[in-house]
Amino acid sequence: QKKINDPVHIVGPPQLPILGNGLLFMNVGAVEILRQLQKLWHEYGSIYKIFLGSKLWIIVSDPKLIEEIATNPKFLTKSDDYDVMEEWLGRGLLTSSGQKWFTHRKALTPAFHFKILETFVPIFDAQSDILIRKLEAQSKSGKAFDIFPLIKLYALDVICETAMGTSCYAQLEDSAYAKAIEKISEILNWRVFHALAWNDLYFRMTRKYPEYKKQLQIIYNFTNSVIKSRKNNLGINNNEISTITKDEDIGMKKKMALLDILLQTEIDGKLLTNEEIREEVESFMFAGHDTTTSAITFLLYNLAKCPEIQEKVYMEISNIIGDDKTTKITLRHLNEMKYFDMVIKESLRMHSPVPFIARRIEDDLLLCDIPLQSGTNIALGIYLLHHDPKYFPEPEKFLPERFDINSESEKYANFSYIPFSAGSRNCIGQKFALNEIKSGASKVLRNFIVKLPQPDYEPIVKTEIVLKPANGVYLNFEKRV
Numbered sequence: 001q002k003k004i005n006d007p008v009h010i011v012g013p014p015q016l017p018i019l020g021n022g023l024l025f026m027n028v029g030a031v032e033i034l035r036q037l038q039k040l041w042h043e044y045g046s047i048y049k050i051f052l053g054s055k056l057w058i059i060v061s062d063p064k065l066i067e068e069i070a071t072n073p074k075f076l077t078k079s080d081d082y083d084v085m086e087e088w089l090g091r092g093l094l095t096s097s098g099q100k101w102f103t104h105r106k107a108l109t110p111a112f113h114f115k116i117l118e119t120f121v122p123i124f125d126a127q128s129d130i131l132i133r134k135l136e137a138q139s140k141s142g143k144a145f146d147i148f149p150l151i152k153l154y155a156l157d158v159i160c161e162t163a164m165g166t167s168c169y170a171q172l173e174d175s176a177y178a179k180a181i182e183k184i185s186e187i188l189n190w191r192v193f194h195a196l197a198w199n200d201l202y203f204r205m206t207r208k209y210p211e212y213k214k215q216l217q218i219i220y221n222f223t224n225s226v227i228k229s230r231k232n233n234l235g236i237n238n239n240e241i242s243t244i245t246k247d248e249d250i251g252m253k254k255k256m257a258l259l260d261i262l263l264q265t266e267i268d269g270k271l272l273t274n275e276e277i278r279e280e281v282e283s284f285m286f287a288g289h290d291t292t293t294s295a296i297t298f299l300l301y302n303l304a305k306c307p308e309i310q311e312k313v314y315m316e317i318s319n320i321i322g323d324d325k326t327t328k329i330t331l332r333h334l335n336e337m338k339y340f341d342m343v344i345k346e347s348l349r350m351h352s353p354v355p356f357i358a359r360r361i362e363d364d365l366l367l368c369d370i371p372l373q374s375g376t377n378i379a380l381g382i383y384l385l386h387h388d389p390k391y392f393p394e395p396e397k398f399l400p401e402r403f404d405i406n407s408e409s410e411k412y413a414n415f416s417y418i419p420f421s422a423g424s425r426n427c428i429g430q431k432f433a434l435n436e437i438k439s440g441a442s443k444v445l446r447n448f449i450v451k452l453p454q455p456d457y458e459p460i461v462k463t464e465i466v467l468k469p470a471n472g473v474y475l476n477f478e479k480r481v
C-alpha cells in the first residue's frame with residue numbers, strides 16, 4: 001500500500017508514531033467507533049483526517065465537498081476499505097471500478113425499471129403477511145421483543161424472491177445466511193478500523209480468521225444454491241448458459257429479474273462468467289437486504305417513539321387502503337402515501353442505514369481547492385452530515401415536516417441529504433427500497449399499534465458497514481381492532 005504524506009492543511013487528532021490514531025479505534029467495538037467518529041467531528045468539523053497506522057482517511061461531511069466527490073468522475077473508485085470485502089463480494093457492482101463497473105451498471109439498470117418494480121409489490125405484500133403472523137405470535141406474551149431478526153428475515157425473503165426470482169423461505173425456516181452476514185460484517189468492520197488487521201498476514205493469524213472462513217462458506221453455499229435454483233427454474237444447464245437467447249437490452253425488453261439478466265445478458269459480446277454472476281448475486285443479496293432491514297427496524301422504532309406521528313401515518317394509510325386488513329397493497333396505494341414518504345425520509349436521516357461510504361482518488365488533485373495526493377481515501381460521513389444542526393436544526397428531534405415539499409424549509413436536495421449516496425454511483429435499488437419499506441411498514445401499522453417498552457427507551461446504535469442496533473430494538477405490538 002502506497003504511503004500517503006500527511007496532508008498538514010487538514011486538521012485531525014494528534015498522532016502517535018507508527019500507529020497514528022489507531023489506538024482510538026483498535027478493539028473498541030462498533031458502538032464506540034461510531035461515537036469516536038462523531039466526537040472527532042464535533043472537535044474538528046466537517047473535514048478532518050485520521051491515520052489508522054499508515055492508512056490515511058479524510059472524513060468529509062460538508063455538502064459542497066460531497067457534491068464535488070459525488071459528481072466528479074475522478075472520484076468514482078471505491079476506497080481501499082472495500083478491499084476487505086473482496087473475498088466475499090468479489091468485484092460486484094458495489095465494489096468494482098472503471099469499465100467493469102460502468103458496463104455492469106448499464107446492463108443491470110433495467111432490472112430496476114419501474115415496470116419491473118411494479119411486479120414486486122405483490123411479493124412485498126405476501127412476505128409482509130408472513131411477517132405479521134410472526135409478530136402476532138411473538139406479541140402474544142405481551143412482552144416487548146427484538147424486531148431486528150424478524151425484519152431481517154422478511155427483507156431476505158423479499159430480495160430473494162424479487163431480484164433473484166427464487167424463494168428462500170427465510171421467514172419460515174430461519175436462515176444461517178442471515179446470521180453469517182451479521183458475523184462477517186462485524187469481523188470486516190473490526191478489520192477496517194484495526195490498524196494492524198488491515199494486513200492479510202496479521203489477519204490470518206488472529207482468532208477471528210477461522211470464524212471468518214466458516215461464515216464465508218455458509219454465505220457461498222447460500223448464494224450458490226440461489227443461483228442453482230434459478231438456473232433450474234430457467235432450465236439452464238450449469239455449464240451451458242450460452243444457449244440462451246442473446247439480446248442487447250434483454251432486461252428491458254423481457255422485463256426480467258436481476259438474476260435472469262445476469263444469467264442471460266451479454267457484456268462486450270460475452271455472457272458473464274459463473275464467478276461474475278456469483279459476485280453480483282452476493283453484492284445484491286447483501287446490499288439489498290441488510291440496508292432495508294436497518295431502515296424498517298429504525299422506522300418502527302421512530303414511529304413507536306412518536307405516537308402522534310404514527311397515528312397520522314396510520315390515518316393516511318387507512319384513508320388510502322381502507323380498513324380491511326386483507327386488502328392487498330398496490331403501487332398506486334404506495335405512491336399516494338405522501339405523509340409516510342416524509343416520515344420515512346426523516347427516519348433515513350436520523351438512522352441512515354449506510355452511515356459512511358468511501359472513495360479513493362487515483363491522481364493528485366484539488367478537492368474544492370484542497371490539495372490531495374493520489375491514493376488518498378475519502379470517507380463521506382453521511383451519518384455525520386445528517387446530524388449537522390447547520391442543515392437539520394435540532395437534529396435529534398424526529399420532524400418529518402422537514403421534508404414537506406410544499407414548505408419553504410424543504411431545501412435538502414443540495415447534497416445535504418444523501419441516504420442513498422448521490423451522483424452516478426448512487427444506490428441502484430433506491431426506489432425498490434422505498435417501496436419495500438413503505439409496503440412492509442404500512443402492513444405492520446395496519447395491524448398493530450407499535451409501542452416503546454418504556455417511555456425513555458432508546459436503542460444503542462453501531463456501525464458495521466450498515467447502521468445496526470447494538471442490542472436489538474425491543475418494541476411492543478398491540479393488535480389494532
Ligand code: HEM
Pocket residue numbers: 078093094095105163283284287288289291292295352353354357358418419420421424425426427428429430432433
Ligand atoms: C434503505 C435502503 C438502502 C439504502 C439506505 C442504500 C444506500 C446505498 C448507498 C449509500 C450506496 C452507495 C454505496 C457506496 O458508495 O459505497 C448504495 C449503493 C448500492 N445499493 Fe443501496 N441502499 C439501500 C437499498 C438497496 C437495495 C434494496 C438494493 C438492491 C435491491 C441496493 C443495491 C445497491 C447496489 C448494488 C449499490 C452499488 C451501486 C453502484 O456502485 O453502482 N441498495 N446503496
